[in-house]
Amino acid sequence: MESFREVFALVSEYCKKEISQVAHSLWIKDIEPVKLEGSTAYLAVRSEFKQKILEEKYYDLLTRAFEEVMGFPVDLVITSLEPTKAQAEEAVEKLASCSPEEVEKTTAGGDYEYTFSTFIVGPSNKFAHAASLAVATNPAGAYNPLFIYGGSGLGKTHLLYAICNEVLKNKPETNIIYVKGENFTNELIEAIRSESTAEFHNKYRQADVLLVDDIQFIGGKESTQEEFFHTFNTLYEANKQIVLTSDRPPKEIKTLEDRLRTRFEWGLLADVQPPDFETRVAIIRRKAELLDIDIPDDVAEYMANKLKTNIRQLEGAVKKMKAYKLLAGTPPSILIAQNAIRDILNDHQPVPVTIERIISEVARTYNGVTPQDIRSNKRSANISSARQVAIYIVREITQMSMSAIGEEFGGRDHSTIVYALQQVEKNMKIDPRYKELIEDITKNVRNS
Numbered sequence: 001m002e003s004f005r006e007v008f009a010l011v012s013e014y015c016k017k018e019i020s021q022v023a024h025s026l027w028i029k030d031i032e033p034v035k036l037e038g039s040t041a042y043l044a045v046r047s048e049f050k051q052k053i054l055e056e057k058y059y060d061l062l063t064r065a066f067e068e069v070m071g072f073p074v075d076l077v078i079t080s081l082e083p084t085k086a087q088a089e090e091a092v093e094k095l096a097s098c099s100p101e102e103v104e105k106t107t108a109g110g111d112y113e114y115t116f117s118t119f120i121v122g123p124s125n126k127f128a129h130a131a132s133l134a135v136a137t138n139p140a141g142a143y144n145p146l147f148i149y150g151g152s153g154l155g156k157t158h159l160l161y162a163i164c165n166e167v168l169k170n171k172p173e174t175n176i177i178y179v180k181g182e183n184f185t186n187e188l189i190e191a192i193r194s195e196s197t198a199e200f201h202n203k204y205r206q207a208d209v210l211l212v213d214d215i216q217f218i219g220g221k222e223s224t225q226e227e228f229f230h231t232f233n234t235l236y237e238a239n240k241q242i243v244l245t246s247d248r249p250p251k252e253i254k255t256l257e258d259r260l261r262t263r264f265e266w267g268l269l270a271d272v273q274p275p276d277f278e279t280r281v282a283i284i285r286r287k288a289e290l291l292d293i294d295i296p297d298d299v300a301e302y303m304a305n306k307l308k309t310n311i312r313q314l315e316g317a318v319k320k321m322k323a324y325k326l327l328a329g330t331p332p333s334i335l336i337a338q339n340a341i342r343d344i345l346n347d348h349q350p351v352p353v354t355i356e357r358i359i360s361e362v363a364r365t366y367n368g369v370t371p372q373d374i375r376s377n378k379r380s381a382n383i384s385s386a387r388q389v390a391i392y393i394v395r396e397i398t399q400m401s402m403s404a405i406g407e408e409f410g411g412r413d414h415s416t417i418v419y420a421l422q423q424v425e426k427n428m429k430i431d432p433r434y435k436e437l438i439e440d441i442t443k444n445v446r447n448s
């Protein structure tokens with residue numbers, strides 16, 4: 001028996017080289033080598049789900065690995081065992097440290113479409129929902145533009161896609177363009193670089209419905225705002241529907257040009273707020289249904305009490321419960337919910353903002369300046385100014401030491417960094433627009 005364990009250790013090693021580490025630790029590592037009878041190898045796993053995955057996805061790999069190790073072809077028989085309590089506890093422990101991507105893999109197939117029918121309506125979002133539905137059933141005939149704003153994970157993107165799906169259902173030939181504010185900027189930069197701005201204009205100005213997610217990202221970016229202004233006017237005058245989302249209302253996007261701000265306010269502003277308790281419970285039930293898992297009422301209520309501000313987190317917790325059930329064989333309970341919620345809250349700690357992100361956000365704001373320019377020694381006024389702003393924001397957000405910042409910006413010394421910080425602080429005092437620009441870039445970096 002011991003020797004079969006040793007054989008399997010080699011098989012496992014072989015597999016490790018062939019697949020990702022995550023896949024290996026999730027599917028192969030815990031396989032129990034039961035016995036070898038003649039040329040048949042018996043393996044056991046702790047759930048039917050794992051057994052199914054192994055049979056469907058890893059059977060060939062395991063067969064190859066056995067043949068490689070044993071020197072002759074081997075038949076595989078994979079069975080599933082009910083987990084013992086200790087095994088279940090161990091699995092819970094292991095799952096607690098799974099990344100969202102790993103959990104995502106185990107719940108793959110539970111995806112649903114972002115439509116109005118999968119959107120749960122409650123007091124916190126009923127206005128935005130009604131406005132979106134009106135726009136979807138009667139594009140450019142209800143509210144134009146529709147501007148939806150609110151915190152992260154509260155359903156703005158879901159509503160945009162729901163509009164898109166509904167419009168296409170009623171009129172499949174509609175030319176709908178969905179774009180993220182950040183990508184609109186990137187595409188424009190690319191179009192300018194490759195001298196294809198005419199195509200860029202045409203693409204956006206031919207939309208029947210234009211949906212822009214996270215429009216706040218165009219704030220402070222001159223040519224993007226200019227371009228968007230003309231796109232907006234063309235579409236609006238041609239009676240085409242425009243829907244925008246943002247993490248804040250137009251008046252709070254400080255670096256948005258006034259002419260855009262007023263246009264964004266021409267139609268309807270609709271906010272989405274964090275859902276109340278009943279809506280949270282309803283969302284958990286609906287997500288559980290979509291993922292085909294039973295969550296008892298007391299467990300759903302417990303979860304709704306703990307996760308209050310972000311629907312993405314509620315959804316994540318339901319997915320975790322499903323993963324626990326599939327991988328560890330443990331059905332939803334308050335205990336399991338506690339684990340799932342702890343993971344979710346840990347997973348959603350703000351991701352450390354990287355210097356890369358700050359530099360590219362600053363570069364996007366300064367026309368004609370690239371991230372490479374910011375890190376370089378070039379001294380043109382525009383580049384130096386962008387570099388100073390990047391240095392200031394890096395210091396603000398990361399609290400890194402001056403010399404560490406100097407290293408990041410092409411080996412500059414401590415005094416150069418101090419000088420940059422002083423310059424930015426001085427400019428912020430004398431120029432309110434400059435100050436707003438810096439505040440907006442900082443917000444964008446933090447919220448992205």
Ligand SMILES: Nc1ncnc2c1ncn2[C@@H]1O[C@H](COP(=O)(O)OP(=O)(O)OP(=O)(O)O)[C@@H](O)[C@H]1O
Nearest residue numbers: 118119120121151152153154155156157158311312
């Ligand atoms: N009312 C709702 N009913 C059902 N699911 C919802 C609801 N609101 C949000 N969700 C789900 O929560 C998740 C996050 O929603 P979404 O991506 O739309 O948020 P967002 O407001 O666009 O967030 P961000 O600003 O961070 O992009 C999605 O999976 C979405 O389906």
